[in-house]
Amino acid sequence: MSSVALTGGRGFLGWHTRAALQEQGADVAVLPVGEHFDVEQARRALDGAERLIHLAGVNRASEDEVRAGNLLFARQMAEALTTVATPPPVVVYANSTQAGNGSVYGSAKAEAGDILRAAAESVGAQFVDVVLPNLFGEHGRPFYNAVTATFCHLLVAGEAPSVDVDKQLTLLHAQDAADLLIGTVDTVDTAPEQQETVSGLLARLRDIDRVYRAGEIPDLSEKFTRDLFNTYRSYMFLARPEMPLLKHADPRGSFTEIIRTFGGTGQFSFSTTVPGVVRGGHYHRRKVERFLVLSGRARISLRKMFTDEVRHFDVSGDEPVAIDMPTMWTHSIENTGDDILLTNFWTDDHFDPDNPDTIVEAV
Numbered sequence: 001m002s003s004v005a006l007t008g009g010r011g012f013l014g015w016h017t018r019a020a021l022q023e024q025g026a027d028v029a030v031l032p033v034g035e036h037f038d039v040e041q042a043r044r045a046l047d048g049a050e051r052l053i054h055l056a057g058v059n060r061a062s063e064d065e066v067r068a069g070n071l072l073f074a075r076q077m078a079e080a081l082t083t084v085a086t087p088p089p090v091v092v093y094a095n096s097t098q099a100g101n102g103s104v105y106g107s108a109k110a111e112a113g114d115i116l117r118a119a120a121e122s123v124g125a126q127f128v129d130v131v132l133p134n135l136f137g138e139h140g141r142p143f144y145n146a147v148t149a150t151f152c153h154l155l156v157a158g159e160a161p162s163v164d165v166d167k168q169l170t171l172l173h174a175q176d177a178a179d180l181l182i183g184t185v186d187t188v189d190t191a192p193e194q195q196e197t198v199s200g201l202l203a204r205l206r207d208i209d210r211v212y213r214a215g216e217i218p219d220l221s222e223k224f225t226r227d228l229f230n231t232y233r234s235y236m237f238l239a240r241p242e243m244p245l246l247k248h249a250d251p252r253g254s255f256t257e258i259i260r261t262f263g264g265t266g267q268f269s270f271s272t273t274v275p276g277v278v279r280g281g282h283y284h285r286r287k288v289e290r291f292l293v294l295s296g297r298a299r300i301s302l303r304k305m306f307t308d309e310v311r312h313f314d315v316s317g318d319e320p321v322a323i324d325m326p327t328m329w330t331h332s333i334e335n336t337g338d339d340i341l342l343t344n345f346w347t348d349d350h351f352d353p354d355n356p357d358t359i360v361e362a363v
Contacts, residue, residue, distance in 0.1 A: 003027045004182070005045040005088065007077060008055030012145050013094065013174055016137055017053065019285060019305050019328045020178035023359045033073040042080035049088040052081065052125075053181050054116055057094070060144060063104040070105075074112035078119035091120035092128045092181050097170070099131065130180050133193060137174030137227070138234035138327055139304075148231060151202055155209040156235040166199045173227040175285055175327075194224045201228075208232050215243065217261040220288065220348045230288065230327050242313065242321045245292075256320050258292055259346055267350050270294070273333070273341040280332035280363075287357045288348035289325040293317050297337035301363045302329045310363060317342065330361040 004021055008014045009030030021028050029045035032038070033056045046052060054077055058069030081087055093113050098106040113129055120127040140149030148171070154161040171194045179185040196204070208229050211218045220226040248255045258268075273279055273296075283305060291300055295317040303310045305328045313323055314336070325331045335341040349357075 003029070003049045005029045005031055005042070005049045005052045006055065007031050007033050007053070007073065008057065008094070011055065012137070012140050013135060013177060014055050015139065015306060016174035016328070017055065017178040017181055019283070020175060020182055020184075022305070022361065023285060024182065024184070026182075031077075033076050034069065037076045039076070039080055039083075042077065043084050046080055046088060047084040048086045051090045051092060051183070052077065052088045053092045053094070055094045055181075057109065057112070059105050066105050067108045070108035070112040071115065074115040078115050081116075081119045081125075082122055087123040087125055089125055090128060090183070091116060091125045092130060092183075093117070094177075094181060095129050095131045097131055097133050128183075130177075132177055132180075133170035133172050135174050135177055136171055137231055140174075140231070147198060148201065148205070148228070149235075151205050152232045152235045155205060155232070156239050161202060163199045163202060166197055169196055169198060169201065170194075171196055171201070171224075173231075175227075192223060196224075204228055205232060212236065215245075215257075215259070217259055217266070217288070217348070220261075220266075226286070226288070226348065230286070233288075233324060234326055237324060237326045241311070242323060245320050245322060247320065258322065258344060259290060261346075261348075267347050269345045269347075271341075271343050271345070273298075273335045273343065275335050275338055275341075278332050278334040281330065282358045282360050283330040284325070284327055284357050285359070286327060288327075290322050290346045291325065291333060292320060292322050292344040292346075293333075294320065294342040294344055296335060296339050296341035298341050298343065299334045299336050300331065301334070302326070302331045303363050304329050305361070330363050332363045 004026045006028055009018055018028055031042050031045055056073045058066050093116050095113050096109045099110040100106055117127045134146055136146050136148035140146055142150045142153035151161045176192055205228060208218050218229060220229060245256050293315045297316045300313045300315060300323055301310055315321055333343060
């Protein structure tokens with residue numbers, strides 16, 4: 001996949017989709033819509049692109065704004081799509097299970113899809129209508145994107161979220177949605193959706209919060225639990241990136257418990273690094289990973305994908321702290337001392353060279 005035009009690239013699902021596209025080595029053009037739409041910029045991005053992915057939409061505003069915004073964004077992309085010499089052969093629309101349910105948002109999503117479908121068919125492009133359920137994932141916006149984000153935010157803040165209306169949810173992790181949108185998974189029927197009630201979701205997240213606050217890792221053998229845990233960690237990392245560890249010492253030396261894990265296929269590793277050398281420079285889409293410097297001094301650096309801010313943590317084996325690497329944050333570790341650096345790593349999976357989930361990206 002060489003080039004993709006993407007709307008809504010700065011939103012929650014857009015961020016996840018861009019991380020997935022980067023693994024494929026795609027050249028992604030993020031197109032603004034609405035008042036910042038530039039038809040010439042859109043035409044340049046669409047001309048010769050392999051895929052247009054239309055994510056941009058309005059779901060939280062007045063009824064008039066919801067309807068007008070969704071239709072405007074679709075019409076803007078339709079205008080650009082139908083006026084380029086070489087339009088993309090595939091046009092993907094991020095639709096919603098609410099489409100056609102009689103609500104203003106559902107009607108607007110359905111009508112916007114019709115607009116984009118007509119434009120795609122007029123240029124001979126395949127129109128892929130991806131109907132998405134309730135999405136959850138890392139860095140969702142609390143009180144906006146989904147109830148999962150709100151629950152995680154409140155739990156991390158030490159508050160006690162409650163369930164106002166308990167109902168059945170169909171949940172899909174944003175990275176699985178991204179795979180659908182970029183075409184690495186064929187149909188929504190094969191995507192790993194999860195059925196859960198609102199109260200059941202909250203109970204799962206409370207268990208994760210309780211176990212993680214105790215310095216332990218929950219059982220991650222179930223994919224849904226792993227995805228919920230990564231979602232929860234994205235909030236906890238921002239609130240508490242460093243986790244002090246209890247160190248027991250006597251004349252023989254010292255003992256520090258790194259981590260306890262309940263089930264799963266976790267893997268512990270360690271590395272030695274000579275002074276001045278930097279390791280890493282990559283991110284993961286799904287892997288859970290923890291760093292712990294056992295001996296020497298190091299600087300651990302992390303950058304959230306598609307942002308410029310780099311977070312640095314200067315750590316030492318004299319005062320061990322564990323730092324988790326959030327998914328979709330590129331990271332590295334540099335030996336800043338004069339001696340060999342000894343670092344312990346833990347991941348939730350066994351390394352698979354055919355599917356390493358390690359995407360090169362400089363911090």
